[in-house]
Amino acid sequence: xxxxxxxxxxARALRLxxxxxxxxxPNPRVGCVxxxxxxxxxxxxxxxxxxxxxxxxxxxxAGDQARGATAYVTLEPCSxxxxxxxxxxxxxxxxxxxxxxxxxxxxxxVSGRGLELLTxxxxxxxxxxLEEAARExxxxxxxxxxxxxxWLRLKTAASxxxxxALHNGESKWITGPAARADVQRWRARSxxxxxxxxxxxxxxxxxxxxxxDIGRQPLKVVVDSRLATPPGAAILAGGALxxxxxxxxxQRDALLAAGAEILExxxxxxxxxxxxxxxxxxxxxxxxxxxxxxxxxxGALLQAGLVDEWLAYLAPLALGHGARGxxxxxxxxxxxxxxxxxxxxxxxxxxxxxLRLRPA
Numbered sequence: 062x063x064x065x066x067x068x069x070x071x072a073r074a075l076r077l078x079x080x081x082x083x084x085x086x087p088n089p090r091v092g093c094v095x096x097x098x099x100x101x102x103x104x105x106x107x108x109x110x111x112x113x114x115x116x117x118x119x120x121x122x123a124g125d126q127a128r129g130a131t132a133y134v135t136l137e138p139c140s141x142x143x144x145x146x147x148x149x150x151x152x153x154x155x156x157x158x159x160x161x162x163x164x165x166x167x168x169x170x171v172s173g174r175g176l177e178l179l180t181x182x183x184x185x186x187x188x189x190x191l192e193e194a195a196r197e198x199x200x201x202x203x204x205x206x207x208x209x210x211x212w213l214r215l216k217t218a219a220s221x222x223x224x225x226a227l228h229n230g231e232s233k234w235i236t237g238p239a240a241r242a243d244v245q246r247w248r249a250r251s252x253x254x255x256x257x258x259x260x261x262x263x264x265x266x267x268x269x270x271x272x273x274d275i276g277r278q279p280l281k282v283v284v285d286s287r288l289a290t291p292p293g294a295a296i297l298a299g300g301a302l303x304x305x306x307x308x309x310x311x312q313r314d315a316l317l318a319a320g321a322e323i324l325e326x327x328x329x330x331x332x333x334x335x336x337x338x339x340x341x342x343x344x345x346x347x348x349x350x351x352x353x354x355x356x357x358x359x360g361a362l363l364q365a366g367l368v369d370e371w372l373a374y375l376a377p378l379a380l381g382h383g384a385r386g387x388x389x390x391x392x393x394x395x396x397x398x399x400x401x402x403x404x405x406x407x408x409x410x411x412x413x414x415x416l417r418l419r420p421a
Contacts, residue, residue: 063161063190070094070101070133071163071190077106077115078135078198083275084109086252087346089136089166089202093119097130109276114139115146120155128156135195137188138167140175151177152184154376163195168208201252201348204369211252211337214370215352215362216244217387220377224384225356230263237386239411240374244353245272245381247372251279251351253342256296257358258285268353280347284333284358288312292319305337308329335365360389363400366420371402373416 068155077092085091085107093115096105103126105118113121116138120127132138138148138160152160165188165344166172173188176394180187201212218236219225226232236240248254256268261283268281281288281301288305292315300320306327313323324341328334342350352362362368376416401421409414 062212063187066099067133067161067190069162070096070131071135072194073101073104073285074133074135075163075191075194075198075343077104077400078095080106081108082198083249083273084277086110086348087202087205089199091115091134091136093135094133095119095123095127095130097123097126102130104127114148117151120151120212123155125364127259129158131159132157132160133161133190135163135191135198137164138170138175138179139166139168139171141180147175147178149178152179155197157184159187161190162186162188163191164188164199167382169204169206191353193322198213198347205343205346205348209343210336211343211347211350211361212338212369213350213352213367213374214247214251215354215359215368216247216372216374218244218374218376220378220380220384222379222381222384223387224380225387226263226385227380228383228385230385232264235376235378235380236374236413237376237411240376240413240415242272242376243410243415244372245270248279248325250349251274251349252347253282253350255282255284255350255352255358256416257353257354258289258358259355260353261285261290261296262293266353267297267298268333269299279351280342280345282338282342282350283293284335284338284354285333288316288323289382290316290321297321300407304333332361335361335367339344339367356386359387363388364390367421371416371418373418374410375414375416377412377414 074092074094078090081090088110092106103114103119103123107115118233140149204212215421254268280323283303286306297319302322326334385411403421405417
């Protein structure tokens with residue numbers, strides 16, 4: 062049974078872990094709090110891959126006071142040698158008496174071994190405190206480890222009548238500055254930003270993180286079946302991955318010279334195999350993918366069952382019947398074929414509404 066103090070210390074560890082929200086990729090976001098005789102003696106959080114983990118920072122801060130302490134960790138301490146030594150061993154060597162972990166690590170290299178090492182060393186181990194909050198914080202990492210596919214979060218911005226642009230493609234701006242600033246934070250926490258060639262040709266977007274200094278840029282990924290992306294497209298600045306179904310030599314050479322990386326993933330009907338694309342991104346250590354695309358790619362992702370989360374921004378305006386819609390999918394003949402979502406939260410972003418949904 063966890064006490065109120067246990068809950069308070071783990072909540073603090075989760076807040077520490079959140080400080081790595083934009084920077085830890087491909088590693089999970091982890092926080093640690095060391096408590097001895099009811100007093101916090103050390104804290105730490107993981108900032109970047111290759112740098113010390115949360116437990117190491119907390120142990121360094123605690124020094125000799127770590128002996129006999131309780132460690133509250135948001136994820137099972139690692140037990141393997143990666144770019145840094147095992148945290149489970151560090152806790153054992155420091156003489157920690159008890160470890161409370163919010164969540165077991167699904168990484169096959171850890172997966173219970175860290176907890177086993179601690180138990181064999183005589184340390185009291187408890188798991189599951191504030192597990193759901195810890196799971197949400199690392200939902201992309203968990204998705205990559207358990208299903209070998211990133212978490213795909215799709216963002217749309219639409220009028221109240223569900224339109225994303227006028228019939229001629231004009232779309233700037235449907236939502237206001239506050240909503241667009243909110244989108245930047247969702248981009249920043251992602252490992253990759255996904256769009257389609259239609260959006261590239263219509264808007265020439267940069268698809269990067271702006272007005273936030275996070276020390277990195279997410280990988281830009283374009284679904285472009287026949288390599289129609291112009292070599293001078295803004296999205297290629299700094300590099301981008303173009304996923305295609307076929308790569309004509311002329312376009313391929315010009316795009317490679319422009320700094321693009323090209324990945325051939327032919328699927329049905331001359332389209333890109335989207336499942337294969339996400340699988341490839343997972344192999345590159347991509348945890349969260351932020352999708353911002355037009356109705357064709359949105360519809361393809363929806364039909365393939367690849368949308369894990371939907372950020373729907375709604376502006377208080379109407380664009381009319383002839384304007385462009387959200388999802389290009391075949392007409393349904395029966396309501397049984399609809400896509401059902403459950404609403405997670407509703408909030409305001411300036412004068413616009415933001416809905417966060419997941420498949421029901």
